Amino acid sequence: MSVRIDAAIAARGFDVSMSLAPGETVAVLGPNGAGKSTLLSVIAGLLRPDTGRGEVDGKVLFDLGPATNTWTAPHRRGTALLAQEPLLFPHLSALDNVAFGPRSAGVPRAAARETARHWLAEVDALDLASRRPGDLSGGQAQRVAVARALAADPEVLLLDEPMAALDIHAAPLLRRLLRRVLAGRRAVVVTHDVLDAYMLADRVIVLEEGRITEEGPVREVLRRPRSRFAAGLAGLNLVAGTVTAAGIRSPEGLEFAGQHDAPLVPGQAGVAAFPPSAVSVFLSEAHGSPRNSFRVRLTDLEPHGDQIRVRAGELAADITPAASADLGLAPGLEAYFVVKAAAVSIYPA
Ligand SMILES: Nc1ncnc2c1ncn2[C@@H]1O[C@H](COP(=O)(O)OP(=O)(O)OP(=O)(O)O)[C@@H](O)[C@H]1O
Structure with a gap:
């Protein structure tokens, strides 16, 4: 397996083991409070499990146990987290927001901006390059945030309900865009929407009360649900x-x-x-x-x-x-x- 995560957090009743194959996108579905955001935070390094081990292509993200205490800082993990809200730097243009990742990785300014232009074009937002986040609509800002996440060339992309804050007109556009950019990419998408699972993911994991209650190909889980939550979705x-x-x-x-x-x-x-x-x-x-x-x-x-x-x-x-x-x-x-x-x-x- 190219990505393997085993993590337990007693205070949240959280105990999850999951993996990602090369190029695989997994959707994580589950009721409120199930632990979906917790899972993303653990992978991103924003939350420290009590015990467990996380690995991406042999690189150890964390290894925490009685005899081990390995911890890789969030910015060294090769993960990029796209939250519900775009969280762009308000004082930087869209272009410089997207160039921020490559710049932080030591890429010279001109080359970083070139990369930023490439990714802005990928998300159909090149015309927004000089705008500040305050002058963007929610959907435009989220597209810029996708470009920023991709410009960092992440090994694993983490998306926390990326469509949740968008209105019904902006959401389908972003969903189509994510479908394009997630194809063949390793990603974990937390969502409440079964359509996202259908459109974006190869496989679905259902989390309930901090545990995986079922997983499998999206079609199969919705055709033959075994958990009440997945049955409700289907x-x-x-x-x-x-x-x-x-x-x-x-x-x-x-x-x-x-x-x-x-x-x-x-x-x-x-x-x-x-x-x-x-x-x-x-x-x-x-x-x-x-x-x-x-x-x-x-x-x-x-x-x-x-x-x-x-x-x-x-x-x-x-x-x-x-x-x-x-x-x-x-x-x-x-x-x-x-x-x-x-x-x-x-x-x-
Ligand atoms: N900062 C925190 N401190 C302590 N417990 C927390 C914290 N954030 C979440 N929890 C608890 O951890 C559990 C999982 O929460 P989490 O936010 O991961 O769920 P979720 O599936 O993302 O829910 P939602 O769909 O509502 O976003 C819940 O019991 C929640 O109360």
């Missing part, structure tokens, strides 16, 4: 349980029959995933197969496209507004969720 209901002869049995005793494309071993941990659109709502139990019909108490109703999303705790059903009105659905009501076995995918957890 827009699927997820029920974890134990594989039975018929399907999955949840700890609450709910039985789900479904489809599986690989043999399953009864007794092993498994999940049932199904889209809310495959769930029907009834007021009595008379419908459907008894296995995939279960009693729920409705918790919320909310608009979802041209449907109504009916929530019962962690589960959701999408039905038409007319059906919802006919049934007189309201939070607190008891109802039955019925899901067709043909729409349920069952796979190992």
Whole structure:
């Protein structure tokens, strides 16, 4: 592996091991407080883990343990961190902001400016070269910040929600630009947006409460989520349980029959995933197969496209507004969720 990070921070309940292959971009997804920014700070050298080891192409970033105490300063790590806010030097032009990295590395002024012009052109911002950050829009400033990060020729690029502070017009432009510049580059992108993972990353890591709960190719994780967080991103209901002869049995005793494309071993941990659109709502139990019909108490109703999303705790059903009105659905009501076995995918957890 070209990049390998193992780090634990007890005070944050953080314990993560991850790696990056050459040219690989990994997206890190997870709920608030999961430890995503912590991971970037550890790699960048802004935060010291209690224990662990980090390596990039054989160069040790940190090696901290009972018998080791190696620490490489942030500016010697070959990492560049792009934060939500562009954090440009306000008194320098866009060009000199981008030239700052090469200058700090000892490149003569003219050559550093040449490099800066190259990277400004790469992010379609050469026309902004002489402007000060105060005269740039949020999207323009973020493009300049991308150029600045790349001009330092980082071995690993770290991006912390790079689109988060941009409006809906500026974000797609920057996303396309990042897609171009991240191709074939080693990068870790923290994001809340599943589209970023799709567009920018080869692989996704899901972090929850300081631990990796699943990882894999973006498509695969969204097609067959194993964590509730990834299921939410993929827009699927997820029920974890134990594989039975018929399907999955949840700890609450709910039985789900479904489809599986690989043999399953009864007794092993498994999940049932199904889209809310495959769930029907009834007021009595008379419908459907008894296995995939279960009693729920409705918790919320909310608009979802041209449907109504009916929530019962962690589960959701999408039905038409007319059906919802006919049934007189309201939070607190008891109802039955019925899901067709043909729409349920069952796979190992
Ligand atoms: N400066 C700090 N000092 C102590 N604990 C912190 C500090 N910053 C974050 N934490 C804790 O570390 C854990 C991980 O936080 P972190 O900011 O890495 O999460 P995150 O996944 O980036 O969240 P978000 O999506 O909200 O940015 C949380 O429990 C948080 O409360």
